[in-house]
Structure formats: structure tokens, C-alpha cells
Amino acid sequence: MPKITSRSLIAVSVAIVVAAILVVVLLDRYGRNARTYGAVGAIDSPQVVRMVVESPLDAYAFWKQQGFKGRTILLIADAWERLGIVNQADIPSARPYPLRLYHIPTTFEREKLSPANFLYVAALNGITRRVVAILSQPGYDDMAAMAQRATEARIGAGELYLPHQGFPRWFTTLARFRGEKEPVLLYVNASYFRTVEPEDLYRQLKASGVATDAVILCRGGEDNRLTNLERAKLERFARLIGIPAAKNDSPAAAPAARPRQ
Amino acid sequence: MSGASVPMMTGIPCQRFHIHLGFITLLGFFLRTLLLPSQPVTWDDYSVGLTAINYMESGQLGPIMWNHPELGNILVYSALRLFGTGLVGLKGMSVIVGVLSITLVGLVSRQLLRNETMALLAALLWALDPLAIDMSRQAVHEIYMAFFPLAGIYCISRYRMGRNHWWLLAAGAGFGLGLASKWSVAFPLVVSLAFLINDFRRKGASGVPVPARMLFAAVSLMVLPAVIYILTFIPWFGQGHSVGEWLELHKDMYVETKLHVGYEELSRRDHRAYEWFIRPVSWRDSTFNNDTGEPMVEAESGKYFIDLIGVGNPFVWFLVIPAVLYLVRKCVQRRDEGLMYAAALFLASYLPLAFTYSRPIFVNAALSVMPFAMMAVAHLVVSTLCTTRARKRIFALYLALVVFATVPLYFLAIGKGAEFPFLRDYFLQN
Numbered sequence: 001m002p003k004i005t006s007r008s009l010i011a012v013s014v015a016i017v018v019a020a021i022l023v024v025v026l027l028d029r030y031g032r033n034a035r036t037y038g039a040v041g042a043i044d045s046p047q048v049v050r051m052v053v054e055s056p057l058d059a060y061a062f063w064k065q066q067g068f069k070g071r072t073i074l075l076i077a078d079a080w081e082r083l084g085i086v087n088q089a090d091i092p093s094a095r096p097y098p099l100r101l102y103h104i105p106t107t108f109e110r111e112k113l114s115p116a117n118f119l120y121v122a123a124l125n126g127i128t129r130r131v132v133a134i135l136s137q138p139g140y141d142d143m144a145a146m147a148q149r150a151t152e153a154r155i156g157a158g159e160l161y162l163p164h165q166g167f168p169r170w171f172t173t174l175a176r177f178r179g180e181k182e183p184v185l186l187y188v189n190a191s192y193f194r195t196v197e198p199e200d201l202y203r204q205l206k207a208s209g210v211a212t213d214a215v216i217l218c219r220g221g222e223d224n225r226l227t228n229l230e231r232a233k234l235e236r237f238a239r240l241i242g243i244p245a246a247k248n249d250s251p252a253a254a255p256a257a258r259p260r261q
Numbered sequence: 262m263s264g265a266s267v268p269m270m271t272g273i274p275c276q277r278f279h280i281h282l283g284f285i286t287l288l289g290f291f292l293r294t295l296l297l298p299s300q301p302v303t304w305d306d307y308s309v310g311l312t313a314i315n316y317m318e319s320g321q322l323g324p325i326m327w328n329h330p331e332l333g334n335i336l337v338y339s340a341l342r343l344f345g346t347g348l349v350g351l352k353g354m355s356v357i358v359g360v361l362s363i364t365l366v367g368l369v370s371r372q373l374l375r376n377e378t379m380a381l382l383a384a385l386l387w388a389l390d391p392l393a394i395d396m397s398r399q400a401v402h403e404i405y406m407a408f409f410p411l412a413g414i415y416c417i418s419r420y421r422m423g424r425n426h427w428w429l430l431a432a433g434a435g436f437g438l439g440l441a442s443k444w445s446v447a448f449p450l451v452v453s454l455a456f457l458i459n460d461f462r463r464k465g466a467s468g469v470p471v472p473a474r475m476l477f478a479a480v481s482l483m484v485l486p487a488v489i490y491i492l493t494f495i496p497w498f499g500q501g502h503s504v505g506e507w508l509e510l511h512k513d514m515y516v517e518t519k520l521h522v523g524y525e526e527l528s529r530r531d532h533r534a535y536e537w538f539i540r541p542v543s544w545r546d547s548t549f550n551n552d553t554g555e556p557m558v559e560a561e562s563g564k565y566f567i568d569l570i571g572v573g574n575p576f577v578w579f580l581v582i583p584a585v586l587y588l589v590r591k592c593v594q595r596r597d598e599g600l601m602y603a604a605a606l607f608l609a610s611y612l613p614l615a616f617t618y619s620r621p622i623f624v625n626a627a628l629s630v631m632p633f634a635m636m637a638v639a640h641l642v643v644s645t646l647c648t649t650r651a652r653k654r655i656f657a658l659y660l661a662l663v664v665f666a667t668v669p670l671y672f673l674a675i676g677k678g679a680e681f682p683f684l685r686d687y688f689l690q691n
Contacts, residue, residue: 091307
């Protein structure tokens, strides 16, 4: 063994510390570079993809087709859709060797994707890494009441953090929303206009300075809780951000997303 | 512990010690694999497989144990890729780690207690321990929290013997892998670092100045484990997360770990660590399994339920507290660093669990404490019973009792309890 000197010990120690710093920096970069974006702008910018879709499934299909990865989804809806036990991974009662294990994200996408769980499946499949939900006041109050019973919830003034298995989910109201640091995938459900006027939403979003590369307005076609009035307001909001009236876009129209440098 | 030249109290030659330890390890291997192919895959076992795939292929946490670090997922996934989704792929890592932990208990005990008989007895007790056997036969990652700290402690002991700095780096790697398995490994890590620093201060410089040694030890045992720990999150970072979000995730993991209450009624489960070693407690995995794939007959539904029950051997379990008190007394009397280290490892691993009230502590967590408990018990038994010929007979009787008690507990641990008349009665009553 070569003779150990004070200098060599210090050199190795410094090398390990430098390597540690490097690892942290590189992992941070690796994570950030894994996110994919399209052309970014304000919600009414011409370069931003904006479309009205019929169902949340269309939104999912669009995000998937565009190759979005690791994104923040800004959800705007009347209330948060809670998921039932059916959204747990299936464990078969017969488990002989060799086990028939499966990949949860692709299995969910293939067999369980629904308008109720499309955000969950988007999270499983890596489209989104965090969700920020702007809810109506009643929708937010409902979540806040539920969060009182959840051990992992953090409740602030008009803002609620309620993760699911380490997946970050923030809930707030339009009045409390202060924007996002990074470009979001904006998803607006017609249900939000049950209590809010489109002009108010437009004004507040513009004021928050939120940036995006894809705005999806969902008519929620199969949701019989929605009324024509809410859908009409959604169309009004669509016009405010520059989408022609009653235009339902094809998800294939937009250019694919790319990693952001 | 004062170096390689310290005479061993029993004088068993090194080679014979290793041969004996090898036999004990083989016995442990036998007990951890006997009838394992026919042991049903539990709900947890299957979920571990799913979780490993989910993590490694998609960077997602869960569906189970999302609040624990990720090394287990990496190891299980690697085994699944190498050996397929059969027994070896799913449980191979647990078996290997469980078996090697027996060797490590022997080697570490030898370093700390400086007595081969004690070391071999500690290894034997660990090889026969029903809880260790139970967890080594399951895909869950519990057994790792026994193995990796022992690996780190062994490397530190070797370093203290010969001052070869590679051992210190190896110790850092061992503790890093341990932390990446379960956070509880931080307790033996802190104790080890404290002992090392005290060692430097007490013995002074031998060639290299003390501050340089301390710096190197701190970096090896703090920075290196942290690097290994964060590297196990690479698949998670691949989901687009930043380091800031990683810190946020750890807040969530901590909250869940601190407040986790399990998924069963608490009144049906032993869940207070301060009760350990005072009364019998058990770890129970009840699972529903129908591997035939045939339609299930409701009237026979009982046959689809399997219980894996880990209960500490009473002849070891109830000796732990007296043994630790005896160990503490001896290390104070003799000012023996090895004994002090062993006692501190037990206390630092056990007391935080014993004084936890914010959440239930289930018996599976005892795996982080039991290796050190085995050392204390072995120390007590050998110190008091291996002195005269008459006492050695009592020692032999004690060993016979341990083995005798192990037999039914073993069958409980491997899910065959209901097949034995005496144990079947126990099931019917419970």
C-alpha cells in the first residue's frame, strides 16, 4: 500500500466533496433536461397551441402525441376528481411463478384510462411531474376539508399541498394563484365556468404571467353534470385567447415538443 | 478494540473460526431457502415486483413503500432482469442479503467482542432467528437494514485495526447503500462516526495528523453515503425533477414515514417497540393466495389464507435487556471500546424506536436492532456459562433449548404453521 500522507487524505477528501457537488449539479440538469416543451408564450400568444377538445381523453392523447414529459399541468376546473379504488394497481389472487408482473403506466393507459383518471395516468406515464389545480371556491373548500384528515397535507392561506405517493399536487383558487415559474400545460375544463366568468379567468391568468406551450379547453362532452351555459362560457373563453368559435382541433395539428435547453 | 494483535479470549484459530462461521452461514442458507419455492407469493411480494418495475422503467414511486429509499427497487429490478420473474428474480436479493448478514454478524461480533465463541453464537442466533428468516424469504426490503449497516461496521472495524483507508471508503459505501435502503441506518452510522472520531482524539496521530484523518472520516462516512443515496434516485430525476423538488420529496417521505399507521387495525398488531424484549411480539403477514387459478370455493375460503409469522425466539428475546445491561456494565468496568461500540449500536438503534409515539412501530423494524441484540445475548451467555465445565453443560442445554424453540417458530415463519397440530390450535384461537 502506498504511504498515506496528510496531503493525500485531504486530496481524496476534496475529490469526494467535488464529486458530490458535481453529482448534485448533474442530477439537477439531468432532471430539468428531461422535460420537453413546445413553443412557449402567453396563453393568447399565436405560437402557443390552443385548442378545444371534447373529452379529457383527447387532452391526454394530445399530450402523449406531442411527447410532453416531466411537465407541470395547470388544471382549471370546478372540483378535483377523486379516484376510486379501481385506480390501484391490480394484484391477482393467483400468483404462481413465474409471476406475470406488468408495467403499471402502460397497463393503466391501455386498460384503465378514463375522463376521471386522465391526470393520474398522465402522471404515471411521466407526462406530468406535478399538478397545480385552480378550483372554484366550493371545490377548493371541499379539498381543504378532506386535507384536514390527510397526514401528508400542508395547508396554507388559500393554498393546499396534498401529494399522492410523493407526487406533488397543489390546490388553490384563482384569486390566490400567483403564476408558475415554468411554462405549464394549461387545461381548462368547462366545469370551472359554473361559478366563474370567462373574462375573470382570462384577466387573472394574464395578470399572473403564466406561460404555456399548450392550452387545452375541454367541453367535457360525456359529463352530464355540465350544462350548455358552461360550455358556452368555455367557447367565450376560447375566443378571448384567440381560438375561433366552435373550433375543435385535431390533436395532430401541433408540432411535437422538444427538450428545453 | 486495540488492533490486530489483540489476543482472542477463546483462542479458536482464525481458520477454524471461519470454517465454523461458514457452516453456520450454510445452515442459515438452508433455513432461508427450505420450501421457499412452495411458499406463496404474498400481496407484498408481488407489489415489490411491480414497484421495482414502476420505479426503474418509469421513475415512479409506489405502489407500495413509496416513502422508503430506492435501493431495494434497484436490486429487485436487477434480479428480475437477470433471472426473470421467478423465485430467484423476486426474492433472490433478500435471500442473499439475509444469508450474508449471518456471516457479517459473526465477523462484526468477533471484531467488537473479541471472542470467537461469542461471535459464532451471535451468528448462530441470527441464523436461527425466526424474524430474520421470515424477512429473508420475502421480497420486501426489511432485511437490508440488517445487512448494510453490518457491512459498514465491519469495514470500520477493519479500518481501526490496520488504518487502511480503503476500509473507510468501503464503510462509507456500505452505510450509503444502507441509507438508500432504510433511513434507520443513520443511527449506527452516527454511532460509528462518533466512535471513530473519539478513537482519533484518544490515540492521537500515528503518522498522519488527526485533523486530516477526521476530515477523511467525515467525508467517507457523511459525503460518500449521501452521494450513493442520491444516485439511487436517478430514475426519479429522469421524470423531470430538480434537486429542489428532490428535497421537497424528502419532506413528504419524512412525513409519511413519521406518521405511517399501516393498513390494518392497530389493535390486531404489535406496534410498540418499547414492548420488545419484555413480552412476545410478532410480525404477521396474512395473505390471500389462489395459485391454482381455479374458481374459489367460499366454504373452503380458509385454505386460501396463508400466515407468515415472525416471532422472536423466547430464549433469546427475553435475554436481550439483561444482556444489554450486562454489556454496558462490562464495558464501563473494563473501559472496553469494542463492548462500548456494541452497546452503543444497540442503544442507538433501539431507543429511537422505543421512544417513538408519533406512529406505530411494527416488529419488522426490529431487524435494524436484532443483530446488535444477538451480540449482547451471545456476550452474556458465553461470559457467564463458558467458564467452568459444569456451566458449559448449562450452555449446551441453553443451545438445545434455543434450537428446540426454533422448530415450531420456524414453521410459523415459513407459513407452514397451520399444518402442525399444536400450531393449528394456536391459529384457531387467534
